[in-house]
Amino acid sequence: MVEWDPYDRNCPTRKVLDRIGDRWTVLVVGTLAGGPLRFSELAARIDGISQKMLTQTLRGLEQDGLVTRTVTAAVPVRVDYELTTAGRSLQEPLKALEDWAKEHMASILDARDRFSVEAPR
């Protein structure tokens, strides 16, 4: 395996970090973790996402081989999204992040409050 270095600006891993960094990717992958879902189901479960962002995020994940898009010809059309093997493997580190966020929320919110009080900047 080649040695990737995210600290080099030209390293492709930067692009991957960007994709993951996308606020919606974490939530979409997390939502699909439970199994395949339709477009509308995803939209319903991820509060606040616009259809534009949902489409865009799904396209990105599809492009990276992390999600499959299955169209079932019917009226009306049915489209299912499902994590690939690679996608499921991503779900693990993402869940670690999500867990971390939940675990440290209280202390972070606390720190933010105190910061605005002190901060002799």
Add this chain to the structure above:
Amino acid sequence: MVEWDPYDRNCPTRKVLDRIGDRWTVLVVGTLAGGPLRFSELAARIDGISQKMLTQTLRGLEQDGLVTRTVTAAVPVRVDYELTTAGRSLQEPLKALEDWAKEHMASILDARDRFSVEAPR
């Protein structure tokens, strides 16, 4: 502990995900994992970051209680940044992400290539 829900648009964990999602946060925390560093050292190791973004990222982390900022009065001034306990705990899930990125880079790049060829959209 309260039940946080990132899938709710009003949940504060959304803000935390945003902060983590910041492309620079991952790299800054990763760089500080090895121990305290000065501003200029950070800037030197993280290729492509502007001083504005570095400052901004550090302020954010400081505000969230993940990084401490220590000023040593001298001429010229010396400022060290160091991960707090909470910061070090974040370093773990972030490293998981970094590792994932390195591990799947090849297949992702491959998928992107193939995508541009097919894609009968």
Add this chain to the structure above:
DNA sequence: CAGGATCCAGAGGGATACTG
């Protein structure tokens, strides 16, 4: 050295309207 302040182009992303 470690930044604060400013300017500014461009991407991100929401709202709305339309289509196969």
Add this chain to the structure above:
DNA sequence: CAGTATCCCTCTGGATCCTG
């Protein structure tokens, strides 16, 4: 239903110049 297309505005973030 599952998008695509368009408008438009906000915020990101880089470049540059200045200061304790």
